Amino acid sequence: MLNYNRVPGLVETREGKGETTLVVDAPxxxxxxxxxxxxxxxxxxxxxxxxxxxxxxGKGVSGYIGSAGGRDLNKPSTQGLQRLPRPKPRRFxxxxxxxxxxxxxxxxxxxxxxxxxxxxxxxxxxxWPTADWHEREAWDLFGIRFDGxxxxxxxLMDDDWEGHPLRKDYPIGGEPVxxxxxx
Amino acid sequence: xxxxxxxxxxxxxxxWAQTKSMWPDTFGLACCAIEMMSIVSSRYDIAxxxxxxxxxxxxxxxxxxxxxxxVHKMAAPLRQVYDQMLEPKWVIAMGACASSxxxxxxxxxxxxxxxxxxxxxHVPGCPPRPEALMEGIVRLHEKVLAGVxxxxxxxxxxx
Amino acid sequence: MxxxxxxxxxxxxxxxxxxxxxxxxxxxxxxxxxxxxTVNFGPNHPSTHGVLRLVVDLxxxxxxxLAAVIGYLHTGFEKNMEQKSWWKAxxxxxxxxxxxxxxxxLVFVLAIxxxxxxxxxxxxxxxxxxxxxxxxxHLVWLGTAGLELGAISMFWYCFRERDRILDLFELVTGVxxxxxxxxxxxxxxxxxxxFFDECAKFVEVMPKAIDEYEALVDRSQIWLxxxxxxxxxxxxxxxxxxxxxxxxxxxxxDWDLRREQPYLVYDxxxxxxxxxxxxxxxxxxxxxxxxxxxxxxxxxxxxRRMPGGPWIADDRKxxxxxxxxxxxxxxxxxxxxxxxTEGYRVPEGEVYVTVESPRGELGCYVVSDGGPKPWRVxxxxxxxxxxxxxATCMRNALVADLIAxxxxxxxxxxxxxx
Numbered sequence: 001m002l003n004y005n006r007v008p009g010l011v012e013t014r015e016g017k018g019e020t021t022l023v024v025d026a027p028x029x030x031x032x033x034x035x036x037x038x039x040x041x042x043x044x045x046x047x048x049x050x051x052x053x054x055x056x057x058g059k060g061v062s063g064y065i066g067s068a069g070g071r072d073l074n075k076p077s078t079q080g081l082q083r084l085p086r087p088k089p090r091r092f093x094x095x096x097x098x099x100x101x102x103x104x105x106x107x108x109x110x111x112x113x114x115x116x117x118x119x120x121x122x123x124x125x126x127x128w129p130t131a132d133w134h135e136r137e138a139w140d141l142f143g144i145r146f147d148g149x150x151x152x153x154x155x156l157m158d159d160d161w162e163g164h165p166l167r168k169d170y171p172i173g174g175e176p177v178x179x180x181x182x183x
Numbered sequence: 184x185x186x187x188x189x190x191x192x193x194x195x196x197x198x199w200a201q202t203k204s205m206w207p208d209t210f211g212l213a214c215c216a217i218e219m220m221s222i223v224s225s226r227y228d229i230a231x232x233x234x235x236x237x238x239x240x241x242x243x244x245x246x247x248x249x250x251x252x253x254v255h256k257m258a259a260p261l262r263q264v265y266d267q268m269l270e271p272k273w274v275i276a277m278g279a280c281a282s283s284x285x286x287x288x289x290x291x292x293x294x295x296x297x298x299x300x301x302x303x304x305h306v307p308g309c310p311p312r313p314e315a316l317m318e319g320i321v322r323l324h325e326k327v328l329a330g331v332x333x334x335x336x337x338x339x340x341x342x
Numbered sequence: 343m344x345x346x347x348x349x350x351x352x353x354x355x356x357x358x359x360x361x362x363x364x365x366x367x368x369x370x371x372x373x374x375x376x377x378x379x380t381v382n383f384g385p386n387h388p389s390t391h392g393v394l395r396l397v398v399d400l401x402x403x404x405x406x407x408l409a410a411v412i413g414y415l416h417t418g419f420e421k422n423m424e425q426k427s428w429w430k431a432x433x434x435x436x437x438x439x440x441x442x443x444x445x446x447x448l449v450f451v452l453a454i455x456x457x458x459x460x461x462x463x464x465x466x467x468x469x470x471x472x473x474x475x476x477x478x479x480h481l482v483w484l485g486t487a488g489l490e491l492g493a494i495s496m497f498w499y500c501f502r503e504r505d506r507i508l509d510l511f512e513l514v515t516g517v518x519x520x521x522x523x524x525x526x527x528x529x530x531x532x533x534x535x536x537f538f539d540e541c542a543k544f545v546e547v548m549p550k551a552i553d554e555y556e557a558l559v560d561r562s563q564i565w566l567x568x569x570x571x572x573x574x575x576x577x578x579x580x581x582x583x584x585x586x587x588x589x590x591x592x593x594x595x596d597w598d599l600r601r602e603q604p605y606l607v608y609d610x611x612x613x614x615x616x617x618x619x620x621x622x623x624x625x626x627x628x629x630x631x632x633x634x635x636x637x638x639x640x641x642x643x644x645x646r647r648m649p650g651g652p653w654i655a656d657d658r659k660x661x662x663x664x665x666x667x668x669x670x671x672x673x674x675x676x677x678x679x680x681x682x683t684e685g686y687r688v689p690e691g692e693v694y695v696t697v698e699s700p701r702g703e704l705g706c707y708v709v710s711d712g713g714p715k716p717w718r719v720x721x722x723x724x725x726x727x728x729x730x731x732x733a734t735c736m737r738n739a740l741v742a743d744l745i746a747x748x749x750x751x752x753x754x755x756x757x758x759x760x
Contacts, residue, residue, distance in 0.1 A: 173290030
């Protein structure tokens with residue numbers, strides 16, 4: 001088992017479903033990234049996933065909730081699963097999925113930072129060059145700025161597109177469809 | 184003499200020639216392109232229609248098979264390729280995405296390629312089977328043989 | 343036999359361009375030269391696999407500057423999936439990587455299934471179908487790569503077997519492509535009778551077909567000259583650039599998710615992982631050919647060891663009950679109603695699941711808020727990352743090599759743009 005206690009800027013460690021999530025302070029992300037790569041050996045950055053939590057827990061999340069083991073009639077009907085989702089610290093989370101690529105000993109960890117709108121995140125292109133396009137995508141679709149990125153341009157949308165499409169306050173667009181239950 | 188010489192009108196002869204060697208343009212965009220490639224393969228064999236010569240240059244192509252989802256960023260190159268084709272030219276919108284946007288009713292997908300080019304035949308399916316695309320091509324040939332003008336003369340863009 | 347060109351095989355140090363890792367910039371001495379021509383490859387180009395645009399600076403025939411522009415197929419999958427229920431959202435991922443479609447379904451469904459127990463039969467069948475999809479993907483790659491390099495007849499040979507695989511898919515699922523057969527909890531329907539015999543016939547035919555493909559090009563001098571020594575990528579550069587799959591294994595790194603972090607039942611079948619050291623286009627070609635042979639072996643073992651039993655999990659809150667029960671059981675009726683109208687719910691949490699797709703590590707990051715719709719789904723597409731490596735592989739390349747190198751990275755633009 002790896003010891004994550006000395007990761008710079010570590011705020012919280014979460015374990016769940018066989019995965020470890022290390023939440024670090026955004027300004028110290030580059031140090032934490034270098035520590036993980038050089039000291040602990042996470043040499044492979046698999047993915048950078050940004051998520052927008054605007055409206056989290058707002059609608060449609062309580063009620064009939066399923067479980068793997070079936071229902072126990074002696075417990076109240078929601079079996080304790082009925083709770084609103086835990087509130088999140090900031091609006092955006094940026095998750096870096098890291099992998100220690102060593103035959104026979106591969107390990108995964110998720111490095112996570114939380115930022116608000118217009119708060120920049122240090123770029124890790126100097127640590128893992130593959131972060132180049134992932135960070136451009138996060139900028140393009142979410143509007144998260146990465147400080148120190150050598151080429152911060154839109155990558156998937158048109159160069160003159162306005163807005164950041166995957167934010168929750170950006171409409172789905174398209175044409176309205178009559179008689180359809182979806183929006 | 185009727186056994187050795189055929190008599191016809193000029194329009195019918197020209198239409199017959201157009202249908203027998205209507206060369207498509209390589210405009211494969213997404214999943215439908217893979218099924219379009221499989222009609223070139225030996226089982227479905229589009230060469231029997233004289234169409235296996237997919238031209239890379241739009242100036243040498245007669246038919247534009249838009250196979251796949253067209254997004255706003257790609258709409259300008261699509262229109263440019265269509266403009267570079269010489270008349271007479273036909274367009275087949277292959278698949279649900281090219282015909283109407285398919286399952287992608289969102290900010291980035293064009294809801295039907297007939298918003299920017301004049302489409303002759305829409306082929307439904309996601310993706311359409313190679314036989315379905317061939318049915319579309321055969322119907323296009325029937326249209327041409329019957330004397331129906333191409334879509335840009337008939338109804339233009341937006342239908 | 344003519345002498346193969348004396349090209350370097352693998353390099354020391356790093357070739358990743360700086361400061362921007364994915365853009366090869368003009369060298370200083372050529373910036374004021376009149377001899378540099380900027381050419382646009384694509385987005386509508388017969389040899390870039392799909393709508394990829396490469397802005398290339400050419401000095402004569404040599405490529406001195408390269409930048410890849412993508413986004414011409416960005417369909418907004420992720421935002422669309424947030425609008426649909428979990429069940430309906432499974433239809434979307436297939437079209438992301440449309441050549442190995444079942445892998446995308448698999449990775450999304452595995453992410454949802456962190457909470458369910460899936461029966462054995464479904465797991466073995468999923469593995470069998472995924473290996474068939476791997477062969478399908480490599481066949482399409484080989485056919486089109488051959489076509490682009492001038493070995494045109496390869497296309498027809500590969501697509502002959504590809505149609506056999508699609509016949510098998512049609513036999514099982516009813517559709518040739520985009521089968522939508524994997525469900526959260528197992529398979530949508532039981533495996534129809536007659537499939538195992540047809541699949542066994544395929545397993546006999548396929549190794550001979552692979553021999554035919556190799557006989558076509560493997561000793562052809564033109565093929566060897568056009569693929570050996572090109573597109574070099576060292577192991578360290580490949581890891582730094584996030585490469586995975588055949589590109590990584592052709593650079594000498596022995597890493598395959600099926601063996602290292604097994605999912606489905608890969609830990610119970612026997613297969614080799616081909617690795618080569620040269621890091622060039624020819625090495626990637628050989629790795630994929632070997633992988634096709636190994637996939638046939640896996641399919642053979644799965645056919646012989648397929649267990650009987652149910653094909654989908656029993657949890658009625660997630661899986662529709664069988665129709666006969668709707669006439670007799672009130673709970674089944676209510677479950678059916680709830681699942682069809684509202685959809686099942688996935689408990690709150692986030693999970694990142696990876697599988698070894700034919701292109702590399704395909705990952706799916708799912709965030710659920712406990713509701714009936716996904717909150718966020720992000721797909722880690724291996725082709726997106728592979729295109730970042732074009733600038734590194736394209737050093738000292740000629741125009742004709744450009745096509746060979748981009749082809750060897752086996753990119754599918756649906757994945758890149760999503």
